[in-house]
Each structure stands twice: as structure tokens, then as C-alpha cells.
Amino acid sequence: MYKTYKDLPAEPVASQSTEDVMTGTWRTIRPVLNQDKCIRCYMCWKFCPDMSMTVEKEGDYPSVDLDHCKGCGICSNECPRGAIKMVREIL
Amino acid sequence: MIEMMNANHAAAHAARLARVDVAAVYPITPQTTISEKLADMVEKGEMDAKFMLMESEHSAMSALIGASYVGARTFTATSSQGLALMHEMLMWAVGARRPIVMPVTARAIGGPWNIWGEHQDVITERDTGWLQIFCENNQEVLDTVLMAYRVAEDPEVMLPIMVIEDGFILSHTVDNVDIPTQEQVDRFLPPFKPEYPVDVDRPMRHGGLMMPDWWTEFRYLIYQSQEVARGKLLEAEKAFEEIFGRSYGGMMEYYKCEDADAILVVAGSAAGTAKEVADRYREEGKKVGVARLRVFRPFPSEEVRRLGEMARTIGVFDRSYTFGDGGAMFNEVRSALQPMDSIIKDYVSGLGGRDVTVKYMEWIFDDLLRIAAEGKVDRTVEWVGLKDGTERW
Numbered sequence: 001m002y003k004t005y006k007d008l009p010a011e012p013v014a015s016q017s018t019e020d021v022m023t024g025t026w027r028t029i030r031p032v033l034n035q036d037k038c039i040r041c042y043m044c045w046k047f048c049p050d051m052s053m054t055v056e057k058e059g060d061y062p063s064v065d066l067d068h069c070k071g072c073g074i075c076s077n078e079c080p081r082g083a084i085k086m087v088r089e090i091l
Numbered sequence: 092m093i094e095m096m097n098a099n100h101a102a103a104h105a106a107r108l109a110r111v112d113v114a115a116v117y118p119i120t121p122q123t124t125i126s127e128k129l130a131d132m133v134e135k136g137e138m139d140a141k142f143m144l145m146e147s148e149h150s151a152m153s154a155l156i157g158a159s160y161v162g163a164r165t166f167t168a169t170s171s172q173g174l175a176l177m178h179e180m181l182m183w184a185v186g187a188r189r190p191i192v193m194p195v196t197a198r199a200i201g202g203p204w205n206i207w208g209e210h211q212d213v214i215t216e217r218d219t220g221w222l223q224i225f226c227e228n229n230q231e232v233l234d235t236v237l238m239a240y241r242v243a244e245d246p247e248v249m250l251p252i253m254v255i256e257d258g259f260i261l262s263h264t265v266d267n268v269d270i271p272t273q274e275q276v277d278r279f280l281p282p283f284k285p286e287y288p289v290d291v292d293r294p295m296r297h298g299g300l301m302m303p304d305w306w307t308e309f310r311y312l313i314y315q316s317q318e319v320a321r322g323k324l325l326e327a328e329k330a331f332e333e334i335f336g337r338s339y340g341g342m343m344e345y346y347k348c349e350d351a352d353a354i355l356v357v358a359g360s361a362a363g364t365a366k367e368v369a370d371r372y373r374e375e376g377k378k379v380g381v382a383r384l385r386v387f388r389p390f391p392s393e394e395v396r397r398l399g400e401m402a403r404t405i406g407v408f409d410r411s412y413t414f415g416d417g418g419a420m421f422n423e424v425r426s427a428l429q430p431m432d433s434i435i436k437d438y439v440s441g442l443g444g445r446d447v448t449v450k451y452m453e454w455i456f457d458d459l460l461r462i463a464a465e466g467k468v469d470r471t472v473e474w475v476g477l478k479d480g481t482e483r484w
Contacts, residue, residue, distance in 0.1 A: 002305070004308075005308035008309065008312060009287065010188065010247075010287075010316075011187070011188040011287050011297075012188070012299075012309050013287045013295045013296065013297055014295060014299055015294075015296075018296065018300075021299075021302065
């Protein structure tokens with residue numbers, strides 16, 4: 001990675017994936033899934049605007065990528081079974 | 092070949108000769124005839140470019156940023172409210188390091204409506220990171236557009252450039268313009284080869300989120316490129332002179348400044364009037380000089396300090412007013428002269444299309460010579476020509 005401004009490309013370009021940029025740090029509430037209520041309909045996965053609700057393979061329970069989840073709560077709002085609760089982050 | 096034309100047509104011919112690939116425009120007085128001439132040349136097949144008529148200046152600049160990313164040489168022109176509407180994308184063009192060249196026909200910004208010339212529109216954009224070059228005549232507009240591409244696209248610069256022509260005074264006034272041949276221009280201006288073009292075989296992110304850990308460093312790179320541009324502008328002008336036989340004095344043109352008692356700093360077409368008056372005054376034995384501020388960004392602080400060594404009394408002609416304490420050019424000159432024992436005064440005039448007459452220039456030089464003799468200024472800012480009930484001008 002870069003050490004000083006002299007190492008930077010002349011233009012602000014990045015060749016690595018956005019997955020390398022940790023943007024989850026400003027979250028104040030996090031989604032917590034209750035698997036007992038989850039019917040694996042993946043509405044949360046469809047609605048997440050940041051691709052932070054991940055499903056490894058069909059049939060799995062969804063899980064949250066906390067390195068990128070901003071805590072917007074859309075998943076919780078869209079869940080038809082109320083299986084996702086937004087819980088305050090404790091620092 | 093010498094032809095009679097206004098600065099707007101000269102700018103359009105420069106775009107043709109520079110082999111511009113994409114021109115995205117939105118009409119605004121007094122720039123419109125640049126766009127019209129371009130459309131005409133593209134339609135007639137004299138120019139091989141994509142001509143796009145956009146829905147606003149904001150969109151025009153946005154389109155060029157995109158086009159520049161894939162390696163197109165890009166061109167637009169605007170003025171006044173149009174430049175103001177473009178402001179957000181002016182900043183973006185700098186941050187994205189796109190070498191866009193844009194003539195601006197400098198004009199007042201409303202309200203109330205005023206379509207005529209002054210420098211307020213371009214002065215308002217001085218902090219964006221664009222390089223700003225003021226032209227004195229139509230030939231200089233054509234030549235400066237060509238030089239601007241060479242500097243802007245230099246891998247060490249990669250910043251956009253405004254080529255400033257005074258609205259109506261240059262944009263709509265016909266003068267002799269020597270149009271270079273395509274062969275000459277091709278020798279001067281190599282094709283644009285961006286280092287990081289948008290390319291499906293080399294995927295990368297452009298303009299993505301920049302976190303606080305590197306933002307400062309990228310802003311610093313812009314600062315550094317503006318500094319490097321000083322030397323690049325001089326180099327480009329030297330190479331230009333070798334091929335075309337014309338040059339314009341680099342960052343700041345000194346006209347009869349040696350041994351002067353008083354010097355007036357002027358940008359744009361009013362410098363011509365100032366030189367005319369300086370010639371007459373010199374014949375009468377009055378030692379005045381003119382320093383034409385050609386490049387405003389980056390600001391020629393070194394050149395101004397050299398001026399301070401030539402004369403103690405220095406006037407600055409501001410064709411705009413930056414509300415605060417004195418005009419923008421005045422404040423920059425004053426700041427550059429800070430270490431010196433100079434006497435400096437601001438002359439605000441020529442606003443909203445009011446002519447800068449020989450009479451005004453004579454009044455300014457008389458005032459400066461009086462200040463030089465007395466060794467002190469009476470007031471910092473003078474609005475020359477102001478209808479204040481006196482018969483001074």
C-alpha cells in the first residue's frame with residue numbers, strides 16, 4: 001500500500017475492489033438476525049443497498065457483512081417476519 | 092493564413108486545429124458563436140469531432156469529464172451564469188484530473204441581468220484549481236488554446252485550463268488572426284494519451300469515495316501540479332514561439348516597466364489601452380509601465396516581486412470586485428509584494444460592459460504618478476469612472 005503522497009497515482013484511481021474499503025465504521029445500529037423467525041426469503045439480501053447482506057448458497061441463512069453495513073435498517077424494515085432487529089452498537 | 096475574425100471564431104478554429112474529439116456545449120451570450128462555429132465546422136466535415144448540445148452547462152462539463160476519462164480531447168466554452176452553473180463540475184474536473192480546455196468569454200453575473208464584459212465570472216472560480224490565462228487579443232486566444240492543451244495534458248500537470256477572452260470586446264470584435272496550418276499544430280501538439288484511461292481490459296475505479304486518510308495527499312498533488320504548471324507554461328510558450336514565431340510574455344508581460352516610476356498591473360484587453368497610454372506618457376517623459384497579468388492561476392508571485400524591484404508604486408486594475416477588502420487581483424498582488432516596500436492601490440473599473448477608455452487610463456496613471464511623488468496612497472480602492480458627482484474622470 002501507499003506510504004507517502006509520492007506513491008499515489010497521479011489521478012485518483014483505485015484498482016482494488018471496494019470491498020477493501022472499510023466503510024462500516026460509522027454505523028451506530030447493527031442488524032441482528034433471529035434465525036427462529038427467518039424463513040430465508042432473502043428479501044433483506046435483495047433490498048440491501050450496499051450488498052452487505054450475504055448469502056453463501058441457496059438455503060443458507062443470510063449473514064451481515066459488518067465491514068460494510070452502514071446500519072441503515074432497510075433489511076429490518078423489509079423483513080416480512082420481523083426477524084431482523086436493529087441493535088445499538090456499544091463502543 | 093491571415094483572416095479577419097473575432098476571438099470566438101479564433102477559439103473555434105483553435106479547437107479544430109487541436110483535433111478536439113468531443114465538444115459539449117450549452118449556448119450563452121457572448122460565448123454562443125464559439126459553439127455555433129464548432130457546430131458549423133463539424134457539420135461541414137471540416138472537423139472530426141462529436142458535437143453535443145447539452146441541456147445545461149453543468150451537463151456540458153459532466154459530459155466532458157466522462158469523455159476525457161476514455162481518452163478524448165475535450166472542449167467547451169461558456170460565460171457568466173453558465174460558468175456559475177458549472178461550478179460544481181469545475182471542481183470535479185480538477186479532482187478527477189481531466190485536462191479540459193475551455194474558453195470563457197468573461198462577463199458580469201446577474202442580477203440584475205447584464206450580458207456585457209467584466210471579469211467577475213472567472214474571478215469567482217479562481218479557487219477551483221483550474222489554470223486561468225487572460226488574453227489581450229484575438230490572436231492570443233487562438234494561440235493560447237493550443238498552448239493550453241499542451242500544458243493541461245502534460246502527465247505532470249493533468250489539470251483543466253480556462254482561456255479567458257473579454258466578452259464582446261474580444262468575442263465580438265474582428266481583428267486580423269493568423270490561422271496556423273494543421274501540419275504546424277500537429278508538430279506542436281501531440282495526441283492526448285491519458286495514463287489511466289477507462290478500459291475494460293484494465294478495470295479500475297474512477298472518482299470513488301476518498302477516505303480522510305488520503306484526501307489531503309490528493310489535494311496536495313493538485314497543488315503540486317499547479318506549481319509544476321508554471322514551468323510547463325513557459326516551456327510550451329517557448330516551443331510555440333519556435334514553430335509559430337509568436338509569444339506573449341509568459342506568466343506576466345512587462346511593458347516599459349524598467350526604470351518606471353509607477354506600474355499598472357492589468358489583465359485582459361484593457362492592457363492594450365494601458366500600453367497605448369504608456370507609450371504616449373513615455374514620449375512626454377512620464378515614466379510609467381504596464382505589467383500584463385497573463386496567467387492568474389497559478390498566480391505569478393515571483394514575477395510580481397520582480398515588478399516590485401522595478402518600481403515602488405504599483406497600481407492594480409480590477410475588472411471585477413471581490414466583496415471584502417479590495418479586488419481579487421489587487422489582493423493577490425498585494426500579498427505577493429508583502430515582503431517589499433511597495434505602495435499599492437486598487438483601481439476597479441470596466442464593469443458590466445462599461446468601456447475602459449484612454450481617459451480612464453490617463454486618470455489612473457496620473458493618480459499613480461502623484462502617489463509615487465508623494466510616497467503614500469490616499470485610499471486603497473478607487474472605483475474609476477464612478478458617477479459620484481465629481482468631475483474627476
